Amino acid sequence: MLYRYMKLIARGAEAELYEIDWFGMRAVMKIRRPKAYRDPELDRIIRTKRTLNEVRLMSRAHSAGIKVPAVYFFNPAEGVIIMQYIEGPTAKQLLETGKEDVLYEVGALVAKLHKIGIVHGDLALTNFIYQSGATPYIIDMGLGYFVEPKRAVLEYARDVNVLMRILDTYGHKSDEYKELFWSGYASVNELAEVVKKGVDVIRASARYVER
Template sequence: MLLIAKGAEAEIYLVDWFGIRAVLKWRKPKTYRDQTLDYLIRRRRTINEVRNMYIAYTAGVRVPSVYFFDPEKASIVMEYIEGENLRDLLNRGRFDVLLRAGAYVGKMHKAGLIHGDLAPTNIIQSGGELYFIDFGLGEARAGWSRKTAVLMARDVNVLLRTLDLYGDRAEELRQLFWNGYRDEMGPRASVVEKEVARIRASGRYVERR
């Protein structure tokens, strides 16, 4: 078992799962929290993550296969996705991938699923296909509302902030993403876009101050 990532919420290990290379995600107990509360939080988040992955999968988004999960131990064993993440792809000029990324985010949002952390490192190309990983901060929403649109806009803005780093090409890259997103999300995409514009305008105002 090899530790490959350590975050604020969980530790990620590369493991052998009956002869298959797999990933073990373990939500480590937090000693600063009440023991019972900590158990309930880690249990709920583990179940929620697996549920979110299932929703994404049924919506047509590629996610790691879940081999086993144990809510009591707050652990998930899942498929190891080997490939290049979105950041690496963009750094070597593979901007076309943003069209597909936008389409997949649109599929999730159309199904009412907010990913929760659309960082480029959570989008991986493997075997020519895009996979989305790390749904631990995700949320499934029933129905459509202004609040849902705001949450979706925050979801999208995480990725768009990465694209801001590409200078003169940033607007072109954002449009590639939006083109894919609109194709899947339909008319509601314009509502999300307006909320994204509101968030970004607010952010620029704060930065100026």
């Protein structure tokens, strides 16, 4: 056994996260466990592909200068990734203590991801962690995927819409928070206006369906 202890951090539909001691370093182990309702061979293929995909996304982001957890070890056949433990306040926690500029920083980081063809897949404010310095780490790319830059505006819009729905819950501050995000996004990615229009189209379609 390569680690000395395990403590469950979170359990989701897609994976479980454990805090472990990895050769004296605090680390996180992510496990995609087999699903009993799936054909065993199909399940193995799905878990292998998703594990490899997540590692590749993190590698691409790191190569582009985006802060992501360092990967210490991964075993696609077992659906396991062991990575750096990132400790610190999340963008959500900082926002709720009045530090609204985090939304500008989040916008800029999302734009950087999109510029290199990465859709995160779960743009929650809890997935941006300020361990040290002004730039947060981006975590949890398990639902992410690659797309061709400049050909995937709708995919980027769908990605951002997840965060827009979260910001909707901030009441009278919602519009201000969204503008801060878009300002940060536009500072990095020239597709900002097109992506923003895509989000508007998605949200208008959703309202139409609800009626």
